[in-house]
Amino acid sequence: MKEMLTISEIAKLRGMTTEALRHYDRIDLFKPKFVDPETGYRYYSIFQYEILGTIKELRQIGMSTDEIKQYFNQRNFKKSSEILKAKHAELVSKLKELTEIEVNIKEKIAYLDNISRKEAFQEIIFREIKSRKLITLNEKINSNLELCYSIIRLETMLTEKAPILASNRLGIIIEEEDLKDKRFEEPSVIFVVAKKDEKIQKKYLKMIPEGLFACIRYNGELLRNRSKSLKKLFAYLHETGYLIAGDALQIMVVDITVTDNPNEVMFEIQVPVKKA
Structure with missing residues (x-):
């Protein structure tokens, strides 16, 4: 056994790279015991093993070189x-x-995997949905430009990580009065569904009670192309003896955060109903 080791030998001994040791030398974090003045070769003492081992461990727990110097x-x-x-x-x-983040991603993967097993486009189904708490700025959206800024403002209000990507929590509110008057293209209020532990000021919250919802899915833009689906849904409600029971929600089911293909963008309109 020898006391003095070359840079390659001590690097191999400690499971490090020679470049890392050269870098530590340059920044005065870990310097060789001896440098040959003629060749410039670095030599380290085996007794420096403790310092180098400690540096390696501190790097493993995320400390910067400046923190290690300190x-x-x-x-x-x-x-x-x-x-x-x-x-x-x-x-x-x-x-x-x-x-x-891991929990959120797991939920999003399960959600995306489940979409393909849901109902087809333009198929009307009735679904019991639990109560939801919506976060909304209470501002009506008149254009895609306003929509972009409103989404950003909503996202900044949330404390959770990766909240909206690949989820069915973002959408717009279609007011009951507009629905009854067949004003299907009126400006609407954007929202995001809040999670249970999200702390939001009361003025930004809106409760959607649990109940029966008539639902229909379609492709198209969030603020357009919904009239055809709503007309079909309302004709069906009239035939089957159902009445509107509150504001409707237009949910982003698959949006531009997960696809560039406009044919894959999907929305679901959920209209609360009751028997006439």
């Missing part, structure tokens, strides 16, 4: 303990965030 600056028990506790708290916070 860690080694006048090390003592109290200082090291405090730094590690702070880093642990940071990691716990990141793990919580990653767990939330």
Whole structure:
């Protein structure tokens, strides 16, 4: 066994790259014990193993090179303990965030996998839907430009991670009065369905009670191409003896966050109904 090791030898011993060691030398984080003045070759002492091993571990827990420099600056028990506790708290916070993201992605994958097994376009079905809490700016949307800005404003109100991508939580409210008067192309209010633990000011919330909904799906833009579907749905309600029982929701089922193909964009209109 020898005390002095080449850069390749100590890198292999510690499972690191020679480039990482050269970088640590350049930034004065971990310098070789000896540099040959003629060849420029770096040589390290085996007794430097503790420092290099600690650097590797600190990098593994996410510390930057500047943070590691601070860690080694006048090390003592109290200082090291405090730094590690702070880093642990940071990691716990990141793990919580990653767990939330993982749960959201899992739900979105299950949702997307389930879409293909749902009802066909222009098929009218009745569905019992539980109560929902909507977050809305209470502003009517008159154009796609206004729609874009409203979506951004709604997203910034949410504290959850990856909230709207690939979900059926974004949509617009079609007011009951407009439905009864057959004003199907009137400007509408945009919303996002809130999750249970979302804390939002009361003025931005709207409750949709549970009940029976007549539903129909179609392709097209959010603010256009819905008249045909609504006319078909209302004709069916008239034939079967149902009345409108409140504001309707137009839900984005598949949107531009998951496809560039306009033929794959899908919406569902949900009209609350009751027997005449």
